[in-house]
Amino acid sequence: MGIQDMELLAIGVVVILFMAVLKQFGILEPISSFEDSSDSDLELSTVRHQPEGLDQLQAQTKFTRKELQSLYRGFKNECPSGLVDEETFKSIYSQFFPQGDASTYAHFLFNAFDLDRNGSIRFEDFVIGLSVLLRGSVTEKLNWAFNLYDINKDGYITKEEMLAIMKSIYDMMGRYTYPCVRDEAPSEHVDKFFQKMDRNRDGVVTIEEFIETCQKDENIMNSMQLFENVI
Amino acid sequence: MAAGVAAWLPFARAAAIGWMPVANLPMPVAPTEKNKRQDEVIILNVSGRRFQTWRNTLDRYPDTLLGSSEKEFFYNEETKEYFFDRDPDVFRSVLNFYRTGKLHYPRYECISSYDEELAFFGIVPEIIGDCCYEEYKDRKRENAERLMDDQEDNKDAKLPNMTFRETMWRAFENPHTSTMALVFYYVTGFFIAVSVITNVVETVPCGSAPNQKEVPCGERYTVAFFCMDTACVMIFTVEYLMRLFAAPNRYRFMRSVMSIIDVVAILPYYIGLVMTDNEDVSGAFVTLRVFRVFRIFKFSRHSQGLRILGYTLKSCASELGFLLFSLTMAIIIFATVMFYAEKGSSSSKFTSIPASFWYTIVTMTTLGYGDMVPKTIAGKIFGSICSLSGVLVIALPVPVIVSNFSRIYHQNQRADKRRAQKVQKARLARIRLSKAGSSSAFLHSKRNGLFNEALELTQLPYKMSLSEQSSTKEEQHLGKSSSLLESQHHHLLHCLEKTTNHEFVDEQYYQQSYLEGGLQNYPPRSPSLSSQDGVTGTCCSRRSKKHNTPLRNASAPAHMQPLTHPQTHHHGLQELSTIHIQPLSTSRSSLNMRIDEPAPLNCQSSQITTAIISIPTPPVTTPEGDAHLPTGPSHQNVVKVSAL
Numbered sequence: 001m002g003i004q005d006m007e008l009l010a011i012g013v014v015v016i017l018f019m020a021v022l023k024q025f026g027i028l029e030p031i032s033s034f035e036d037s038s039d040s041d042l043e044l045s046t047v048r049h050q051p052e053g054l055d056q057l058q059a060q061t062k063f064t065r066k067e068l069q070s071l072y073r074g075f076k077n078e079c080p081s082g083l084v085d086e087e088t089f090k091s092i093y094s095q096f097f098p099q100g101d102a103s104t105y106a107h108f109l110f111n112a113f114d115l116d117r118n119g120s121i122r123f124e125d126f127v128i129g130l131s132v133l134l135r136g137s138v139t140e141k142l143n144w145a146f147n148l149y150d151i152n153k154d155g156y157i158t159k160e161e162m163l164a165i166m167k168s169i170y171d172m173m174g175r176y177t178y179p180c181v182r183d184e185a186p187s188e189h190v191d192k193f194f195q196k197m198d199r200n201r202d203g204v205v206t207i208e209e210f211i212e213t214c215q216k217d218e219n220i221m222n223s224m225q226l227f228e229n230v231i
Numbered sequence: 232m233a234a235g236v237a238a239w240l241p242f243a244r245a246a247a248i249g250w251m252p253v254a255n256l257p258m259p260v261a262p263t264e265k266n267k268r269q270d271e272v273i274i275l276n277v278s279g280r281r282f283q284t285w286r287n288t289l290d291r292y293p294d295t296l297l298g299s300s301e302k303e304f305f306y307n308e309e310t311k312e313y314f315f316d317r318d319p320d321v322f323r324s325v326l327n328f329y330r331t332g333k334l335h336y337p338r339y340e341c342i343s344s345y346d347e348e349l350a351f352f353g354i355v356p357e358i359i360g361d362c363c364y365e366e367y368k369d370r371k372r373e374n375a376e377r378l379m380d381d382q383e384d385n386k387d388a389k390l391p392n393m394t395f396r397e398t399m400w401r402a403f404e405n406p407h408t409s410t411m412a413l414v415f416y417y418v419t420g421f422f423i424a425v426s427v428i429t430n431v432v433e434t435v436p437c438g439s440a441p442n443q444k445e446v447p448c449g450e451r452y453t454v455a456f457f458c459m460d461t462a463c464v465m466i467f468t469v470e471y472l473m474r475l476f477a478a479p480n481r482y483r484f485m486r487s488v489m490s491i492i493d494v495v496a497i498l499p500y501y502i503g504l505v506m507t508d509n510e511d512v513s514g515a516f517v518t519l520r521v522f523r524v525f526r527i528f529k530f531s532r533h534s535q536g537l538r539i540l541g542y543t544l545k546s547c548a549s550e551l552g553f554l555l556f557s558l559t560m561a562i563i564i565f566a567t568v569m570f571y572a573e574k575g576s577s578s579s580k581f582t583s584i585p586a587s588f589w590y591t592i593v594t595m596t597t598l599g600y601g602d603m604v605p606k607t608i609a610g611k612i613f614g615s616i617c618s619l620s621g622v623l624v625i626a627l628p629v630p631v632i633v634s635n636f637s638r639i640y641h642q643n644q645r646a647d648k649r650r651a652q653k654v655q656k657a658r659l660a661r662i663r664l665s666k667a668g669s670s671s672a673f674l675h676s677k678r679n680g681l682f683n684e685a686l687e688l689t690q691l692p693y694k695m696s697l698s699e700q701s702s703t704k705e706e707q708h709l710g711k712s713s714s715l716l717e718s719q720h721h722h723l724l725h726c727l728e729k730t731t732n733h734e735f736v737d738e739q740y741y742q743q744s745y746l747e748g749g750l751q752n753y754p755p756r757s758p759s760l761s762s763q764d765g766v767t768g769t770c771c772s773r774r775s776k777k778h779n780t781p782l783r784n785a786s787a788p789a790h791m792q793p794l795t796h797p798q799t800h801h802h803g804l805q806e807l808s809t810i811h812i813q814p815l816s817t818s819r820s821s822l823n824m825r826i827d828e829p830a831p832l833n834c835q836s837s838q839i840t841t842a843i844i845s846i847p848t849p850p851v852t853t854p855e856g857d858a859h860l861p862t863g864p865s866h867q868n869v870v871k872v873s874a875l
Binding site: 007010011013014017018021025070071073074075077078092093096097098099105108109112126129130134141142144145148149165166169170172173174175176177178179180181185189192193197210214219220222223224226227229 | 238239240241242243244245246247248249250251252253254255256257258261270285287564567568571572609613616620623666667720723724726727728730731732733734735736737738740741744
């Protein structure tokens with residue numbers, strides 16, 4: 001009778017092995033995976049966005065028709081769906097700075113362009129932002145820069161926010177710089193910035209302090225005119 | 232910078248306004264667009280078919296024919312279009328490359344015509360997208376093989392001035408080159424056959440005298456067989472020695488498979504000669520005679536198919552290994568099961584598990600000799616499962632081996648893979664180089680741009696008078712060498728440098744200066760740039776002792792020693808290595824890189840870099856000066872003049 005037990009055991013083992021072999025060859029699989037129906041392909045792939053008409057955009061911005069056309073062609077070429085999400089934005093911006101890591105600064109830029117904070121930039125946002133930067137008055141440009149620095153959009157630039165921005169700018173330089181970027185360089189730069197901007201020494205920079213100081217600084221005023229004829 | 236995002240450059244430049252309030256230094260001057268023109272549609276007439284595209288689209292790749300001023304040669308004034316007398320179908324792919332940034336290879340196109348078109352338009356085939364690259368490479372390899380085969384057929388014409396040894400080797404390798412070789416080929420083939428047949432017939436029982444038992448022919452006609460054997464072995468020995476003599480690389484020949492087979496085929500005879508009378512080793516001697524059958528492998532020199540079979544088996548080692556492994560696994564399992572199943576039955580042949588191995592093997596390979604059969608019901612059930620699974624296990628790896636054989640029969644696989652790996656590495660290196668080219672291009676033109684600034688900023692009188700002459704030349708040269716897009720991009724990077732008060736440098740320079748760290752302190756800057764602060768240069772230092780000497784020698788530019796000798800030589804080597812990767816062709820051959828600058832690899836280039844260092848006014852550039860790849864010859868002239 002011991003032999004019969006052995007037999008049964010052997011039978012059991014062989015049957016299990018056999019099923020394992022069959023599963024290996026893919027014959028038994030449909031039985032086990034019958035439940036998962038693959039409906040993951042049912043997701044709709046693209047969300048498309050069409051911009052507003054050319055006339056409306058012309059009214060909202062200071063670009064001519066031809067400029068808007070040329071801008072849209074470039075925009076659509078990179079983003080056929082009409083929307084730029086943050087990842088695409090970061091990858092595009094990083095291509096201009098091959099030596100460093102531009103992703104953090106691109107993140108801040110993205111938030112500055114994405115006016116309605118929905119996670120994607122439409123062509124309208126893009127063009128409106130560009131219009132301010134290239135054709136706006138000095139005050140508008142300074143306003144835009146303040147908006148960029150003010151990460152949480154509360155109307156005040158704190159030292160932490162400025163430090164984050166400064167670090168992201170230094171990140172864009174990359175490793176191979178002369179002289180080497182020391183770890184204290186961003187914070188020293190931030191201190192200098194606050195020394196210049198923070199009039200009442202309250203630790204934050206408000207929009208008025210910012211605009212006032214910038215308008216008094218010749219270098220900054222000159223550099224604001226720099227990108228006039230970009231398009 | 233990928234050409235596709237060139238359209239976003241205005242955006243990136245506009246976003247640079249974010250750096251302005253933080254910057255402490257004044258920003259550099261923006262490049263002006265000298266002939267600013269609206270983007271227009273240009274017409275490309277290719278053999279009558281008109282293609283239209285924006286001018287900006289073509290300007291994305293300034294290294295190609297359509298992106299550079301070379302297309303002006305094809306401009307037709309009357310019809311105001313560019314006329315190219317080329318294939319319009321292939322031109323579609325070329326133009327799509329400009330539009331999308333990806334080059335595709337159409338499958339219906341002939342590989343050589345496609346290559347010609349690409350070469351005409353100055354596009355490097357290596358940038359074919361991954362989707363089409365495999366196909367392109369395969370077709371190219373087939374084409375190359377075909378060409379090689381054609382060449383080999385022509386090569387068989389007798390080359391003059393071959394030594395006797397070379398002639399002999401060629402005769403051995405290609406029997407149809409001369410009649411003597413052919414004769415030799417057939418004679419050896421005949422003797423191999425004779426030898427093999429002799430070995431076989433030796434063991435056949437010949438007719439015998441009625442009173443004696445049957446003896447094999449070998450023992451009956453000992454002398455005859457011995458003579459036959461001797462003759463064959465002598466022929467084989469002579470052949471082997473002749474091959475050994477003729478082989479170009481004797482050591483390699485001796486290690487080759489065929490030569491080992493030759494040796495193994497003739498050795499038993501000689502060993503047998505040596506120890507005929509020793510009784511103890513006669514058993515071993517008999518075993519050695521088995522090796523005589525290896526003579527049959529000598530036929531593989533005469534048969535291409537046999538060689539391929541051997542090669543296939545070698546290359547299918549993994550499939551064969553899998554077959555063996557799975558078989559072994561199955562044999563052990565089933566043998567165990569059968570043993571235990573049949574243990575109960577009386578007079579069972581399944582005495583032990585190893586004894587059951589024989590049954591399992593015979594059943595799984597569906598031989599079924601019938602010398603061992605299960606008697607119990609359980610045994611019969613498992614026996615049938617065993618034979619069914621045997622069919623499965625054996626049938627599966629066999630088609631793989633078969634397909635391997637057929638594939639190898641049609642092409643020589645292994646050598647091509649090795650060649651392809653080299654090409655693949657080169658391709659990736661080139662693509663990587665072009666991506667790195669954008670940053671090095673910036674460092675290039677930074678030096679050019681700053682050089683221009685230096686000429687403007689300087690106030691030394693003699694430089695003034697000379698700079699007026701040279702700066703116009705300089706400007707012309709600069710205007711020619713960098714496109715507007717590039718100059719704008721470089722201006723952007725320059726703004727970033729000014730914002731953070733640090734500069735982009737070459738990786739190599741960075742590493743070298745980092746390694747040298749702590750040599751000397753940063754020398755004081757000139758007053759015109761004293762507004763820069765916060766630069767102490769602690770972690771990396773300049774080799775300023777090298778910089779001080781050029782200032783002394785500023786009066787002798789023509790004979791300036793290359794003071795930064797090790798580094799520039801290193802750079803020279805670096806350039807050599809980078810250019811080595813690229814084929815030595817025209818400036819078109821790189822994607823976006825400016826090859827006209829690093830092209831002149833002469834010793835004078837090292838002098839150029841030190842000459843730049845000698846300009847005292849912008850010390851900012853001086854550490855960069857020797858970090859960059861040298862400039863073109865026209866720069867050389869300018870440098871010499873102004874460094875007086």
